[in-house]
Amino acid sequence: MGTFSRHRLAAVALATIGALLATSGCAGEDAADDGQITLTVDVFGQLGYDQLYQEYMDANPGVKIVERGTGSNLDEYSPRLTQWLAAGKGAGDIVAIEEGLMVEYKANPDNFVNLLDHGAGELKGNFLEWKWNQGLTADGQKLIGLGTDVGGMAMCYRTDLFAKAGLPTERDEVSKLWPTWEDYIAVGERFKAANTGASFLDAATNTFNTIVLQTAGKAQGYHYYDTSDNLVVDSNPAVKQAWDTTMKIIGAGLSGKYGSWSEEWVSAFKQAKFATIACPAWMTGVIEGNAGTEASGKWDIARVPGDGGNWGGSHLAVPAQGKQKEEAIKLVKFLTSPQGQIGAFKAKGPLPSSPQALNDPAIAEATNAYFSGAPIGTIFAEGAKTLKPVYMGPKNQAVRTEVENAVRTVELGQRTPEQGWQDAVTNAKKAAAK
Amino acid sequence: MALQLDARGPTGPAPGRSRLSRAGRLSRIDAKYSPYLYIAPFFVVFAIFGAWPLAYTFWVSLHDWDLLGSDPTFIGVDNYTRLLADGDFWHAVVNTLGIFVISTVPQLLLALWLANLLNRQLRMRTGWRMAVLVPNVTSTAAVAIVFGVLFGREFGMVNWLLDLVGIDGIEWKSNRFASWVAISAMVDWRWTGYNALIFLAAMQAIPRDLYEAAAIDGANRARQFWSVTVPLLKPTIIFCVIISTIGGLQLFTEPRLFHSGTNPIRGGPLRESQTMTMYMFENAFAPYYNFGYGSAVAWLLFALIAIVAAINVLIIRRVGSGTRPPRDARKGGFR
Numbered sequence: 001m002g003t004f005s006r007h008r009l010a011a012v013a014l015a016t017i018g019a020l021l022a023t024s025g026c027a028g029e030d031a032a033d034d035g036q037i038t039l040t041v042d043v044f045g046q047l048g049y050d051q052l053y054q055e056y057m058d059a060n061p062g063v064k065i066v067e068r069g070t071g072s073n074l075d076e077y078s079p080r081l082t083q084w085l086a087a088g089k090g091a092g093d094i095v096a097i098e099e100g101l102m103v104e105y106k107a108n109p110d111n112f113v114n115l116l117d118h119g120a121g122e123l124k125g126n127f128l129e130w131k132w133n134q135g136l137t138a139d140g141q142k143l144i145g146l147g148t149d150v151g152g153m154a155m156c157y158r159t160d161l162f163a164k165a166g167l168p169t170e171r172d173e174v175s176k177l178w179p180t181w182e183d184y185i186a187v188g189e190r191f192k193a194a195n196t197g198a199s200f201l202d203a204a205t206n207t208f209n210t211i212v213l214q215t216a217g218k219a220q221g222y223h224y225y226d227t228s229d230n231l232v233v234d235s236n237p238a239v240k241q242a243w244d245t246t247m248k249i250i251g252a253g254l255s256g257k258y259g260s261w262s263e264e265w266v267s268a269f270k271q272a273k274f275a276t277i278a279c280p281a282w283m284t285g286v287i288e289g290n291a292g293t294e295a296s297g298k299w300d301i302a303r304v305p306g307d308g309g310n311w312g313g314s315h316l317a318v319p320a321q322g323k324q325k326e327e328a329i330k331l332v333k334f335l336t337s338p339q340g341q342i343g344a345f346k347a348k349g350p351l352p353s354s355p356q357a358l359n360d361p362a363i364a365e366a367t368n369a370y371f372s373g374a375p376i377g378t379i380f381a382e383g384a385k386t387l388k389p390v391y392m393g394p395k396n397q398a399v400r401t402e403v404e405n406a407v408r409t410v411e412l413g414q415r416t417p418e419q420g421w422q423d424a425v426t427n428a429k430k431a432a433a434k
Numbered sequence: 435m436a437l438q439l440d441a442r443g444p445t446g447p448a449p450g451r452s453r454l455s456r457a458g459r460l461s462r463i464d465a466k467y468s469p470y471l472y473i474a475p476f477f478v479v480f481a482i483f484g485a486w487p488l489a490y491t492f493w494v495s496l497h498d499w500d501l502l503g504s505d506p507t508f509i510g511v512d513n514y515t516r517l518l519a520d521g522d523f524w525h526a527v528v529n530t531l532g533i534f535v536i537s538t539v540p541q542l543l544l545a546l547w548l549a550n551l552l553n554r555q556l557r558m559r560t561g562w563r564m565a566v567l568v569p570n571v572t573s574t575a576a577v578a579i580v581f582g583v584l585f586g587r588e589f590g591m592v593n594w595l596l597d598l599v600g601i602d603g604i605e606w607k608s609n610r611f612a613s614w615v616a617i618s619a620m621v622d623w624r625w626t627g628y629n630a631l632i633f634l635a636a637m638q639a640i641p642r643d644l645y646e647a648a649a650i651d652g653a654n655r656a657r658q659f660w661s662v663t664v665p666l667l668k669p670t671i672i673f674c675v676i677i678s679t680i681g682g683l684q685l686f687t688e689p690r691l692f693h694s695g696t697n698p699i700r701g702g703p704l705r706e707s708q709t710m711t712m713y714m715f716e717n718a719f720a721p722y723y724n725f726g727y728g729s730a731v732a733w734l735l736f737a738l739i740a741i742v743a744a745i746n747v748l749i750i751r752r753v754g755s756g757t758r759p760p761r762d763a764r765k766g767g768f769r
Contacts, residue, residue, distance in 0.1 A: 073696075075696060075697050075698065075699075075720065078720045078721075079715075079719040079720035082501055082502060082719060082720060082723060083501075083719065085502055086501045086502060086725075104502065104723065105502070107502070107503075108500075108502040108503055108504065110504065111502060205696065257587075258588075259694075259695035259696065260695055260696050261694070261695040261696050262693075262694040262695025262696075263579075263582060263583060263586070263694045263695075264586055264587065264588060264589060264694075264695075265695060267586075267588075267589045268588075271589075273588075395721075395722075397720070397721045398721040398722055401696075401697050401700075401721050404696060404697075405697070405700065405703045405704075408703040409703045409704055412605065412608050412703065414608060414703065414704055431721070431722070434717070434722045434724050434727065
């Protein structure tokens with residue numbers, strides 16, 4: 001009796017070990033029930049694909065599309081994606097890659113399908129040349145991702161707060177208020193003097209990013225790294241110039257100091273705590289999402305001070321670890337086609353990277369009801385066709401983080417502008433060496 | 435069963451005999467080895483999820499290992515020597531120890547006091563005892579997010595309350611000490627009840643006649659607590675201290691979720707409340723992708739936990755012997 005039940009116990013123990021080994025060793029196969037395949041798309045922010053998925057699924061009844069990560073920010077998304085790639089498991093069939101991180105992923109192209117092997121070469125004419133090149137490895141042999149959007153710039157503002165401060169609210173007049181960043185600061189001082197209870201802008205880091213990409217694009221076309229991948233944070237006049245302009249904005253007390261993408265930032269949107277925000281095309285979707293429907297019609301879009309420039313924009317890539325690569329490649333081609341980019345633009349505002357799409361009347365004539373009917377097509381598209389992109393070096397993201405943090409410490413009064421600049425330079429060098 | 439077979443054995447025919455002795459042999463093997471089988475699941479699981487990652491992490495820490503790269507190069511202890519000269523690393527160590535001290539010490543004292551209260555005759559005693567565990571059941575992420583909002587600079591309730599009593603708002607997230615306090619509050623809220631229940635369980639094992647004897651000797655409640663309860667609780671206190679040390683030095687979720695926005699893994703623009711685990715994550719994953727360096731941080735964290743746990747045990751031992759009641763011999767008899 002005793003031995004019998006003991007044997008049974010041993011069997012149970014063995015079975016438990018077996019089960020544990022099995023679950024740890026080879027978890028879940030992507031079971032294709034009823035002959036359907038499921039394609040997973042990993043994104044961050046708002047790419048505006050819902051309608052396109054539906055179209056694609058209607059045209060391809062055997063395919064089901066699931067999107068993960070909508071609304072998450074890049075800082076949550078990129079470590080996750082990196083872990084999936086490093087582990088060789090877990091990534092979606094399609095993943096979005098932001099331009100600043102493209103450099104790092106491109107350095108290890110074997111993690112992704114070379115789209116040139118799958119007929120992407122003939123699509124080259126569908127993309128702005130620099131956007132196409134961003135997805136290409138240094139030797140030009142491999143194409144990691146097809147372009148989705150670019151980040152043409154503007155300045156979004158709240159008409160109700162402008163009215164309260166006695167400033168013009170009509171978008172052309174507002175644009176005329178600030179041809180340069182100096183003028184923008186002057187307007188900010190007027191706004192501040194009116195004591196509306198709101199700040200003039202959300203966070204100095206957002207404004208800094210806009211200015212640095214603008215000045216760098218206008219000058220030599222690179223900011224933190226030169227085109228030979230030397231770190232030039234301290235010697236590139238474009239970076240210092242952008243820094244100094246940002247320091248003036250901070251010095252004038254115009255920033256609400258809401259750390260960008262933080263919960264406070266989102267609350268500040270909801271409670272109308274700031275009047276302007278530097279606004280790349282993709283930001284319009286973020287504003288709408290954060291400020292909510294109750295702020296509809298209270299926002300508008302004006303020209304950005306200074307000249308046009310580019311901030312952000314992504315590519316879609318197919319990880320090599322995927323099991324349904326052929327199907328995924330087809331979907332990527334569909335989503336990044338001129339028509340796909342137009343659809344995404346209409347849904348959430350990311351500006352197309354395709355010249356055909358940018359010239360399409362659907363874009364040129366597009367308006368956005370949320371932003372008081374602003375002609376977003378003309379505002380963003382005009383700059384996008386002519387803008388000079390900024391080159392991003394190997395540790396771009398890490399360096400950018402350090403510089404942004406230095407801006408933030410000055411903004412919060414933890415450092416003087418001089419100390420902040422020293423921090424930015426030393427920490428950027430340290431980050432680049434890691 | 436075995437006995438019966440043995441008894442029948444000698445009278446049985448030859449083939450049966452061999453069969454029977456086989457059963458006997460099996461039963462001997464069973465008695466000898468199956469206990470190992472029963473405890474094996476733990477060790478198998480530990481080997482897979484504990485020992486192997488530990489060894490692998492050490493192996494990784496000896497390499498220049500880009501997380502996405504394909505060919506890591508062996509660099510020996512380079513990562514460790516660089517790490518020991520890394521100011522940000524030591525900054526994270528100080529943060530971790532600081533948060534650990536200001537959270538664990540009040541937490542365990544509070545837990546001890548709570549347990550003492552719960553050990554008395556109360557109405558709805560079970561209800562109270564269960565209630566102290568409720569914070570522990572809630573998810574860390576939810577707690578961290580709620581506290582993150584409570585301690586907000588502009589829209590936070592804590593600053594609002596401070597404002598009511600005429601104190602200027604505190605920059606909870608970008609002031610080093612303030613952020614330590616806020617995070618400690620979170621940790622304490624969550625773990626005090628848990629420790630209190632462990633203490634309570636140990637208290638109930640203390641024989642009541644000890645207290646009666648102490649009372650007859652004229653010891654009041656406080657005296658009984660320090661001279662009877664605390665010394666007898668010493669093994670439990672040591673257990674709780676070690677558990678808290680491990681948990682406290684590995685603090686990650688609370689400080690990580692306390693900061694939201696761009697690059698929260700830094701724990702504030704000047705790394706105000708970046709703990710060691712956060713520093714490990716920052717290096718191994720975004721934005722540095724330096725797996726080897728991150729692994730080296732993990733191993734130094736392991737070493738630090740071992741050291742701090744050892745120091746704690748020494749201190750607790752010392753403290754315990756200092757407050758021993760005068761009549762040692764008698765108490766010893768009860769142990």
